[in-house]
Amino acid sequence: MPMDHQPGGAPARVKDRPTWLISRAFARSSGLLAAGFEAHGGGLRSYHYRLLAALEEWGPASQADLGRATGIDRSDVTAVLSELESRGLVARSADPAHGRRNIVTVTAAGVAQLLELDGVVDGVQEQVLDPLTEAQRRQFVALLAKLLG
Amino acid sequence: MPMDHQPGGAPARVKDRPTWLISRAFARSSGLLAAGFEAHGGGLRSYHYRLLAALEEWGPASQADLGRATGIDRSDVTAVLSELESRGLVARSADPAHGRRNIVTVTAAGVAQLLELDGVVDGVQEQVLDPLTEAQRRQFVALLAKLLG
DNA sequence: ACCAGTTGTTGGTCGCGCCAACATTTAACT
């Protein structure tokens, strides 16, 4: 390796490609998010946040519905819900009308935790977008939205 | 779950946040990349591409240097290099001046594979940016670059 | 009554990123 290619860099055919930039942006974004959750999120992760948010927004739901509404796989919903339940943030109760189905509810503590996580997530948005001006932030978000159809 | 919230969606407090959009953009981007590599990339993945690119660009190097130049962990470099070696795309030889160090070289077949992967990667850029106009693509890339400092 | 579909659960895979430990070897310092 003749010269010093500042550590963490990438080959020329890689470093300017949109897919690479997107993956770096994601690394930055998810890194900051993970740091925020670890520092002020009670050790929860993004799956927990998504499920709490879904429950608070749409009210009690079955696990299958939660999975469909959030795009999280049924099996992962099961696991994450068990963690939330053991923390008292969520409650599972049997659906009287359907033998197998559970009805999942957010507890008051769960709502409180969600609100706290909201603050963490808001702070991370600030950090992520910090290098951009207000106008650029709006442009960036608009372009992302269009990219995602 | 009273109403149908189109599957794969996300709660309101999630779906418009920049971190979420970035993660969706990454999911799309890396999904297309994975599909491209699987279809026309000989079963290689992005680590293989990054290492081949680094070798082609900077010439023979030690594994540690490759790791530093690409941002890939030493241990992962070892594993991926072994796969590339077993495919004949790369060659490891002992450094005469240093007992422990290896000198890694791209073979002709490795360069050929790299060029093929270049085509795949180029095609994926097209797919990823497809929803944007030319001007928007330039804006988007510029904003990503600024975001990443 | 039967079959098809749903639900919750278990257990597994994959990619990317990262870390710890270890033997081996080289370089730096006293």
Added chain:
DNA sequence: AGTTAAATGTTGGCGCGACCAACAACTGGT
């Protein structure tokens, strides 16, 4: 020169997000 520090390649492991397959229990449609 001798001791210590650092570098190198390798093994084995972890975490997260995202999937998939299979299964028993249960429901609904025909």
